[in-house]
Amino acid sequence: MSCIYCNSEVIEVWNLGEFPPSDTFCNSEKASLEILSEKLAVGVCTSCGLTQNTVLLSEKIRYEDNDYAYNSANSSYAKSHWANFTEDLKKKKLLNNKVKVLEVGANDGFLLNLIKSHFPNSDLTGLDASPFQVSKANENFPNIKMIHNIFGISDDLLSNHFFDIVIGNNVLNHSNQLNKFLSRVKDVLAKDGFFIFEVPALDVMFLKNKWDMIYHEHASYFSINSILNIFPNAGFEVVSIELSDYHGGSFRVLAKQAESSLSGRLITTNYEHESLSKIKATAEKQRETLLKKNQINQK
Numbered sequence: 001m002s003c004i005y006c007n008s009e010v011i012e013v014w015n016l017g018e019f020p021p022s023d024t025f026c027n028s029e030k031a032s033l034e035i036l037s038e039k040l041a042v043g044v045c046t047s048c049g050l051t052q053n054t055v056l057l058s059e060k061i062r063y064e065d066n067d068y069a070y071n072s073a074n075s076s077y078a079k080s081h082w083a084n085f086t087e088d089l090k091k092k093k094l095l096n097n098k099v100k101v102l103e104v105g106a107n108d109g110f111l112l113n114l115i116k117s118h119f120p121n122s123d124l125t126g127l128d129a130s131p132f133q134v135s136k137a138n139e140n141f142p143n144i145k146m147i148h149n150i151f152g153i154s155d156d157l158l159s160n161h162f163f164d165i166v167i168g169n170n171v172l173n174h175s176n177q178l179n180k181f182l183s184r185v186k187d188v189l190a191k192d193g194f195f196i197f198e199v200p201a202l203d204v205m206f207l208k209n210k211w212d213m214i215y216h217e218h219a220s221y222f223s224i225n226s227i228l229n230i231f232p233n234a235g236f237e238v239v240s241i242e243l244s245d246y247h248g249g250s251f252r253v254l255a256k257q258a259e260s261s262l263s264g265r266l267i268t269t270n271y272e273h274e275s276l277s278k279i280k281a282t283a284e285k286q287r288e289t290l291l292k293k294n295q296i297n298q299k
């Protein structure tokens with residue numbers, strides 16, 4: 001397959017087998033058997049170094065055919081993480097009563113509502129690919145503008161260079177067309193605007209063998225290496241990358257519009273391919289041990 005960002009060749013490293021989408025919950029055994037399973041496999045781009053799924057499920061299957069269950073306020077831990085995120089934005093002086101904010105993947109509107117509670121006159125818009133979550137947001141927070149949209153793909157009717165801040169938490173890594181996603185962020189972001197986003201940290205997955213972050217909804221997996229390769233190429237200057245323990249380890253990245261894009265071939269190191277092979281070998285050993293234990297228990 002070709003890379004979802006730079007179109008170069010992606011070499012498959014690890015085929016995990018057939019899996020249904022992970023963020024879908026069924027209310028009966030019959031319904032669970034009817035859910036489509038697809039090959040889940042990851043590989044690394046030979047040019048930009050982005051680790052990504054080699055089989056992509058359409059947004060329709062992931063967010064429309066099934067009610068997408070992930071909810072940004074699904075635990076007290078998550079709620080305190082988003083409260084901390086808002087405080088961090090305040091500390092970085094990115095928020096005020098005149099700020100225009102777009103949140104891509106606004107989910108049930110929890111974070112935008114938090115921002116609204118601090119800055120009642122801020123101008124807030126949320127987009128989400130899940131009609132179910134958009135209806136939840138409209139129900140819970142009628143004062144926030146929410147639009148059903150697959151960012152960068154379907155028409156969002158937003159004005160260019162309008163937003164001071166674009167937020168995208170745990171959404172960039174869900175995009176099947178990362179190049180179009182980033183290009184649309186550049187379009188809608190003001191010339192002196194900031195793009196702030198969180199993604200699960202691939203480097204932590206490598207360090208701690210957290211391969212459970214590999215699933216169909218996660219189309220790609222960002223490392224510091226791929227962030228520092230892709231964002232300057234896409235026309236952003238990376239201001240900071242901070243590590244938090246959310247999602248078992250996440251990067252919070254602050255980027256701003258760059259004067260110009262760094263064109264030409266992207267330069268990468270090869271560690272992602274090697275690290276992915278190592279984590280695959282560890283997981284396969286764990287699988288063998290579990291299967292042996294199971295056989296012993298059945299005797």
Ligand SMILES: [Zn+2]
Nearest residue numbers: 003006045048
């Ligand atoms: Zn690439």
